[in-house]
Amino acid sequence: MEDNQAYKHYEILMDKYKGYIETVDAIYRLDSDKINSTAELYKEIKDNLIDAGYFTAQKMMDTLNSIGQDRLRYHHAYVDLMNRIYQEYHCDINPDNLTLSNYDTSITNTYLDAILKDDEESLSEFLKHESLNLSDLLKTCCFHGAFNCFNLLRTEFKVEITKECLDASFRGDNQYIINECLKEQKPDSLTYNAAIASHNTENILKLIDEFNTSLYIGSNNFHNLHSFLIYLNRTNDFNTCFVFSPYYRIPSLCEYLHLNGVDINSKWSNYTALHLAVYAEETSIVKYLILNGIKIDESCPDFGTPLFIALALNLTDIVELLVSNGANIKDEINKIPSLLYGIKYNNEKVVDILISHGADPNEKIDGKILLEYIFSLNLKDMAQLFISRGAYVNKTDIYGNNLIIYTLQHGYKDLIELLISKGANVNAKNINGNTPLHIAAFLSNTEYAEILISHGAEINSLNKYGQTPLDIAVMRSNIGHWGFLKLYQKILNFLQKNKQHSLDTMTGKNKMESLLRFHGGKINFNRKLNCFFIYNDSINKYLYPKLLFIKVIQCLLEFVLSYLILSYLNIQSIHIYVLLHEILSLFSYSFIIEFIIDLF
Structure with a gap:
């Protein structure tokens, strides 16, 4: 595309998104910490960004909070802007609960406070009494544009300017400090990126024109649409710009570039516009790209396919959109079951969507069935969903424990009956011959034992050591209640750190014996009983x-x-x-x- 054509598009887009560009630039270049100074800027944010549909109110609050973390000198003003949004749009997060609102308490009377106030006398006092890294201090002065403190360190302490200082100076946007740093260090793409973050277009053009810095499309985390359009104008690289355009969360920008000759499947380092649209959580852009024929299963190096980016970010609507349009639900690179992401976030809707489109609820990872992960996370409702959607209830782990034993271990009474109703074997033995009733006896949980017995558990089943459930119940009573609890607590520390566990359900030592005897339980093991070998399942390793x-x-x-x-x-x-x-x-x-x- 010819230069004059690129400039024509530059002018059209600059005019089209004038309100967006000027308002975002003003946010990043806010230069007053007075609370009452934000009224006009707030109106621009409301009219040009929130009500115009580019940002939700909550997303704008998140953005202001992030910017304020970097520009601490003006954090009061950023908090005031967030409060205005919170009060008008009733967002979920109260700014008063954010760290940014409480910085005064944490930094008062510190060397950082001195730098933020550019108070060289206070900083000098700190340097007399504290051992501080002078190079780091100079970089901090550059980052926050602290002219006086910068000169103090340079003149009195002869601190050298590093490349990190140069990059930080472009973030701090103090022209004197920038020029001093440019005398000592050569700018590169990191410096260019710092200039983008500052939203000072003059500095961006200075790096391009005076220092021949290679143009870099930059980090879109800083919402610098002006620098994006400068890149478009200077490089004519419409395809790369199209790939990055979703980051600005402007559907019409993506559409404009696409309709002006861009290949919808353009790539940048194997990333397509669809990868970045998903990462930006832009459902409308994802929908536009799919409707216009973008390849849905292209894989990028770090995250795989767009679907697995959506799964990793727990984006339910985008997951549903991608899957319903034919996205491959199998991870061909990392071999991670797609259902595992739904389990991680306890997202039943995602799990249901994936299973409905062919995901296998019985898939294994590292030798474990997915239900094992569900039980380990105490996700009872998720377990119920998996079972109702076809998970095999007689699957066992590497120690031969079936799912009934997991429910005993985690205290899921209602799931025991669900498993049994779906065909789980109440008499299945693990590698040591222990049935669920042996385990219930070991846990001294009479309630679960009664459920098992009522569903046909063999009362006198023998494990490989010749022990019946009653043998185990007697042993548990004989070794001393507190000694047993001490031992069992050690076991539980391995099994379930910081989780509710079955130790809470233990009853007195005689109830289990009485229950088993009532149902015909017999003693078979006459020699001294050994508790260490009756529960050799998952704890053995x-x-x-x-x-x-x-x-x-x-x-x-x-x-x-x-x-x-x-x-x-x-x-x-x-x-x-x-x-x-x-x-x-x-x-x-x-x-x-x-x-x-x-x-x-």
Whole structure:
């Protein structure tokens, strides 16, 4: 496209978006911290940006908050603008709750406060009493345009100007500091980007014309539409401008560029306009691009396809729009199940959309079924949705635990019956032969045990150690309630940090025994019971080596104590030896639980 044609488009767009450009520039170049000075600017924001449809009121508040974080010298004015928007548009977030509103408390009487006020005398006092990084201080002076403090550090402390100082000076927009920095350092694309952030067009043109800085389309996080149009005018690169145009959240800008000869599938570093439209959360632009034939499954290096950008940002409407227009729901690059994003955000609508378009609720990641992740996050309603949409209820983890055991572990009473009604096996055994009823006995949860028994749980099922559920219930009572709780709390710390867990449901030691006996439960394991081997499922990969070590110490302690006492008493009877061994066994078992477990 010829230069005069590019300039023609530049003039048309500058005129078309004059209100947008001038108002946004005024926001970024606000130079008074007086609260009463914002009335006129607020009216421009209201008329030219919010009511014109370029920004929602909440998005404008977020933008002002972000700008104010960088331009702390004027943070009172930015807070006042946010308050005006909040009061008129009734936004969700009260500015009084934002960090920006409370900066006075945190920075008063600090060296940063001295720099923001450009008070070189106060800064000099801080330098006398505090050990501060002078190079960082100079960069901070450049960033905030603190002329007096800058000169103090340069003249009295001879601090050298770094490239970071040069870039920061263009953000601070103090011409004296900029010129001093340009004497020492050469500008580059980072400097150009800093000039874009300052919204000082003269500095942008200065870098282009006087320093031959390569034109850079820049960071669109700064809403500098004027610099964008300068790039368009100087480079004639309509295709690249089209790719970046969604960042400005102006649907008509994208449409204008597209209708003036741009290839809708243009790319910049493998990004298309659709990637950036999704990232900008611009549903209307996404819709326009799809309707005009943009390729929906193009993949970019960092984020994959547009759908997976939308999933990662939890953008329900855009997810639905993309999927309904044929977007591939499989991640061909990172191999992450699309449903995992819905689980992460507990977004049932996204999950429902994906499953309705072919996502597999039984897909695994790292050997785990998705329902395991759901249970680990305590998402009961999400679990119910997955089950109702076809998730297999008899899937097991690598330890053979089925989903009923997960519901026991997490305390989801209503889900147990749902699982059973969908065909979950109440008598399924894990790799150690434990059924859900064994686990309920281990947890001493009579309520869950009753549910299992009422649905056909085998009352006398044996695990691989020959233990019935009643054996386990008796063992749990015999080892001492508090010792057991101490051990079990250690286990839970591995399973569910900071979550509500099944320890809260434990009842007294006799109720479970009584329940099991009432339903015909029998004792099968006559030797000393060993609690460490009845629950070897998902905790094994964390605790098994430690518990095995405890078992070895226990056995050694029993043997040594038995030998010493028998030798001292000179007892030869094997019957007395066995009796003593059992007594010492109980003692050492309690001793191990109460004291050695604390080591772990």
